[in-house]
Structure formats: C-alpha cells, structure tokens
Amino acid sequence: MSAENEATPLFLVPAAEEDHGLLGTAIHLAVGTAWWATKPVRLGGRLAARAAEAVLSDARKRGSWLQGLASSEDQPGDPSVKAGQPQSSAKSTHKPGPGRVSSIDLTIQALLRPVITRVVDVALAELDLTEIVLDNVDLDAIAAKLDVEAVIKRVDLDGVVATVDLDKIVNRIDIDSIVAGVDIGAVIDRVDVDSIVAGVDIGAVIDRVDVDSIVAGVDIGAVIDRVDLDAIVRRVDLDAAVSTVDLAAIVGRLDLNEIADGLELDPLVAKVNLEAVVERLDIAGVVAKVDPDPIVARVNFDAALAHIDLIGIAQKIVDGIDLPGIIRDSTGSLASEAVQGVRAQGQHADDAVGQLVGRVFRRRAALDGHST
Amino acid sequence: MPEAAPRALSGPEHRPAGIVTRVAAMGVDIAMVVVLGSLIYGVVAGARLIWTPTSFTWPTPSFGVITATELGLAVLYLTASWAMTGRSYGSSLLGLRVLTFRRRIPGWPLAFVRAVFCVFFPIGLFWVVLSPARRSLQDVVLRTVVVYDWHGAA
Numbered sequence: 190m191s192a193e194n195e196a197t198p199l200f201l202v203p204a205a206e207e208d209h210g211l212l213g214t215a216i217h218l219a220v221g222t223a224w225w226a227t228k229p230v231r232l233g234g235r236l237a238a239r240a241a242e243a244v245l246s247d248a249r250k251r252g253s254w255l256q257g258l259a260s261s262e263d264q265p266g267d268p269s270v271k272a273g274q275p276q277s278s279a280k281s282t283h284k285p286g287p288g289r290v291s292s293i294d295l296t297i298q299a300l301l302r303p304v305i306t307r308v309v310d311v312a313l314a315e316l317d318l319t320e321i322v323l324d325n326v327d328l329d330a331i332a333a334k335l336d337v338e339a340v341i342k343r344v345d346l347d348g349v350v351a352t353v354d355l356d357k358i359v360n361r362i363d364i365d366s367i368v369a370g371v372d373i374g375a376v377i378d379r380v381d382v383d384s385i386v387a388g389v390d391i392g393a394v395i396d397r398v399d400v401d402s403i404v405a406g407v408d409i410g411a412v413i414d415r416v417d418l419d420a421i422v423r424r425v426d427l428d429a430a431v432s433t434v435d436l437a438a439i440v441g442r443l444d445l446n447e448i449a450d451g452l453e454l455d456p457l458v459a460k461v462n463l464e465a466v467v468e469r470l471d472i473a474g475v476v477a478k479v480d481p482d483p484i485v486a487r488v489n490f491d492a493a494l495a496h497i498d499l500i501g502i503a504q505k506i507v508d509g510i511d512l513p514g515i516i517r518d519s520t521g522s523l524a525s526e527a528v529q530g531v532r533a534q535g536q537h538a539d540d541a542v543g544q545l546v547g548r549v550f551r552r553r554a555a556l557d558g559h560s561t
Numbered sequence: 562m563p564e565a566a567p568r569a570l571s572g573p574e575h576r577p578a579g580i581v582t583r584v585a586a587m588g589v590d591i592a593m594v595v596v597l598g599s600l601i602y603g604v605v606a607g608a609r610l611i612w613t614p615t616s617f618t619w620p621t622p623s624f625g626v627i628t629a630t631e632l633g634l635a636v637l638y639l640t641a642s643w644a645m646t647g648r649s650y651g652s653s654l655l656g657l658r659v660l661t662f663r664r665r666i667p668g669w670p671l672a673f674v675r676a677v678f679c680v681f682f683p684i685g686l687f688w689v690v691l692s693p694a695r696r697s698l699q700d701v702v703l704r705t706v707v708v709y710d711w712h713g714a715a
C-alpha cells in the first residue's frame with residue numbers, strides 16, 4: 190500500500206492540476222483503478238526482471254570459456270567506448286568491470302538494456318533504498334571492515350583545503366565569544382613555562398635579533414616625550430642613591446685644575462652679590478690676623494709717591510675743606526664772643542653807674558639794677 | 562599801629578638799660594650816620610665824575626648842608642631802625658632794644674618823633690642817670706623804654 194500511495198501522485202497530479210472538472214475526476218478515477226488493477230502485473234514484471242538478471246549473472250560466473258573469450262575479444266579495445274555508449278551505464282549493469290565485456294554481453298546489453306533500465310527506474314521509484322539498507326544491511330559490520338586509514342590516505346586533503354574559503358569561515362567565527370569562553374587562567378596554569386623557557390636557546394634568539402635596525406627605527410624623541418620624567422624622579426629615592434655613591438673617590442678622580450681652566454668665571458662673578466658676601470665677612474678679624482710690618486717693609490713708598498699727584502690731591506682737599514668758611518665761622522664766633530663781652534661789660538658799667546648815682550641820691554639798690 | 566615784639570621782653574633780663582650802654586650805642590649810631598653821609602658824599606662825587614668827568618671837582622658842601630644832611634640822615638636811619646626792629650646798629654651791637662611802655666616795637670610815627678627828639682635834643686639821654694627807672698627825657702615824654710635784649714642770643 191505504501192508503494193501505491195507514493196506512486197499514484199506521479200501520474201495523477203498533472204491531470205488534477207490541469208482539469209478540475211468532472212471529466213478530470215473520472216479520468217483520475219479510471220487511471221487509479223487501472224493502476225491498482227495492474228499492480229500484480231507490475232509485480233510480476235519486477236520479479237521476472239530480477240530473475241533474468243540473476244540468471245544472467247549466474248551464467249556469467251559459470252561460463253569460464255565465455256570469460257576467456259571475452260578477454261580475448263576485449264584486447265582490441267572497448268566496444269562500448271567505440272560505440273559511444275556511456276561508461277556509467279556499463280558499470281551499472283555489468284559487475285565484472287567495464288573492460289571485460291564479451292560479445293554475448295554486448296548482445297544481452299543491446300537487448301535488455303532498455304528493458305532493464307526502465308525496470309530499474311520503476312523499481313527505484315517504488316523502493317525506498319535507504320530504508321531497505323537500514324533494515325537489511327549490517328552497517329556496523331561494514332564499518333568494521335572498512336580500512337579507514339586507506340580511505341584517509343586516498344583523500345586529497347590539499348585539494349579539499351584549496352577549495353575551502355578560509356576567509357569566509359574566519360569571518361563567520363565569533364572570536365570574541367570564543368575568547369570570552371576561554372578560561373585563560375586554566376590555560377596558563379596548564380602551560381609549563383619553565384620547560385618552554387628551558388628549551389629556548391636564548392643566545393640563538395639574541396644572535397638573530399638585529400638590535401641596530403630596531404634602534405634605528407625607534408623614534409627616541411617621541412619615546413622621551415611620552416616619558417613623565419618628573420613622576421620617575423619623584424619615585425626615585427635620591428638620598429639612598431647618593432648615599433651609595435663614593436663621592437670621595439669621584440672627587441679624587443676629577444682634574445679640578447682642568448675644570449677650573451675651562452670655566453668662564455666672569456659671568457659667574459657678575460651674578461655674585463659681593464656686597465652681601467662682604468657684609469658677612471669679619472673684616473676686623475681678618476685684619477687683626479694680618480701682620481702689617483712685613484707688608485709695609487716690602488712697599489716701595491718712593492715709587493708709589495712718584496705715581497701720586499700729591500699737588501692735585503692737596504688742591505682737592507683744600508677745595509673740599511671750605512677753608513674760607515671755617516675762617517669766617519671762627520672770626521664770627523670770635524666777634525660774637527667780643528660782642529657778648531662788650532654787652533656784659535656795658536651792663537656792668539650801667540649797674541656801677543646806677544649804684545654810684547644811687548649812693549649819691551640815697552636810692553635803693555634795686556632801682557640801680559641789683560636785681561640781676 | 563605798633564609792631565609786637567618778637568618775644569616776651571618783660572623779664573628780669575630785659576630790664577632798662579643804663580647810661581653807659583646807651584651812650585655807647587649812640588656813639589656807634591653817630592659813627593654809622595657819619596659813614597652813611599660819607600657814602601652819600603662819595604656817590605654824589607662819583608655821579609659828578611661820570612656826568613662831567615672833564616670838569617670834575619670834589620663837591621664842597623657847606624657846613625649847613627652837611628649838618629642838615631647828617632641830621633636828616635640820622636632821623637631817617639633811627640626811624641627806620643626803631644620802627645622795623647626796635648634797634649639801630651649801635652643798639653644791636655650793645656644788645657639794646659627800644660620798646661613802647663607796653664613792651665612793643667614802636668610804630669613809624671612814634672619812631673619818627675623819638676628819632677627827631679633824640680637827634681635834635683640828644684642831651685635828654687642823660688636823664689637816664691637821674692631817672693630811677695633809667696628813662697631818658699624822650700622815654701619819659703614818649704612813654705618808651707630801652708631794655709637789654711641780648712641774653713640768650715647767639
């Protein structure tokens with residue numbers, strides 16, 4: 190019943206689609222009835238075809254002389270090829286192989302090929318080979334007998350890989366989600382870094398590195414610009430660093446005379462506040478420690494005086510003294526003292542005259558200026 | 562309007578001056594007037610020399626002219642001195658000062674009258690000897706006083 194249900198639509202569908210009228214329904218019913226009625230005939234045909242095929246196959250196996258004859262006739266070439274027959278048809282109908290076709294086989298093929306082809310087509314249309322294989326074939330046993338390694342060796346992996354569009358595959362891969370799902374910690378824990386490093390020939394790696402080319406390609410200025418030197422310096426313990434320096438040894442290695450010869454002292458001295466330095470000096474203490482006698486004994490006063498314009502200096506001193514002013518002040522003071530003396534003497538004389546007149550006229554002394 | 566004295570002149574140091582200092586001051590003033598008259602004579606002679614150098618002769622003023630000139634010069638000199646500072650050069654040299662009875666610098670009228678009185682009646686000065694308050698006749702009539710004014714001065 191299943192074969193009937195599957196086969197019926199192959200014939201009825203076009204008629205049903207073309208004509209939905211009463212005539213179409215009648216035709217459909219008639220054809221279906223005919224198809225159902227001819228089912229025994231069709232089964233008989235199938236059995237006959239299978240039986241004929243089995244007989245022919247058995248006959249080929251049993252007839253060795255036919256095999257030898259066929260091999261001798263096959264040497265000039267493949268008649269099927271000459272006749273332009275498709276190779277696939279020969280393979281499907283003759284199991285001994287395409288190169289071993291005899292004249293009888295050719296005759297049989299010429300007679301039975303159309304029939305067999307149609308019968309096989311009908312049979313394939315009616316049969317569900319997949320179900321049959323799954324029900325009747327022991328796939329596990331077949332798989333156990335397969336030489337998987339030989340199959341793999343026969344596979345042209347390079348050709349297969351060449352046909353693969355790796356870019357498209359990579360684009361379809363969500364690397365982010367893959368990475369998100371990876372337990373990096375576990376991966377790192379499983380990596381034996383010590384053994385990897387132990388196996389690395391560091392010397393060979395270093396020898397292969399062209400340090401000069403790397404350094405030449407580095408923009409040192411940009412690197413320095415990105416470095417926060419202030420932050421680095423703040424983190425440096427300069428006191429500890431300086432405490433480890435042997436300053437005495439450094440100073441001992443310095444050629445201070447050479448350094449002093451290279452210094453330009455004039456600008457430095459111009460920046461020095463000499464007045465402040467002099468104010469901090471104990472000049473009196475320094476002078477007190479100086480013994481002037483040997484210094485004076487070494488001085489050539491005659492030569493020094495010969496270079497001095499004593500007349501000019503004396504003239505400047507006299508001009509600066511304002512000698513006329515001094516004389517004027519002194520004479521003024523003398524005149525003032527003389528005037529004071531005259532006034533006092535005059536006052537005393539007045540009093541004396543007054544007392545004299547007072548005695549003559551018997552006045553009281555108070556009226557003659559004795560109050561002073 | 563009498564001019565006020567520069568400072569208080571009523572203390573014991575500013576008591577009336579006696580006859581000796583006042584006569585000495587008068588002598589100095591007479592000498593000053595004589596010098597001023599001589600200068601005037603020199604100026605007049607110089608002017609005549611410049612004006613008529615060819616016929617220059619020393620001026621020979623009469624005694625009356627000289628006397629009148631000297632007296633007038635003395636009045637002007639004393640008036641100006643007493644009205645401005647209360648003291649002439651002689652009074653300044655001897656440390657004297659002429660004041661009113663209120664101890665103020667005399668005004669121009671009083672100074673002028675006192676100068677005329679002193680120039681034309683100089684003998685009145687000697688009343689100082691007899692006056693218990695050491696006042697001359699000019700001082701008595703014009704109510705002025707001559708005091709010492711030199712203590713404390715430089």
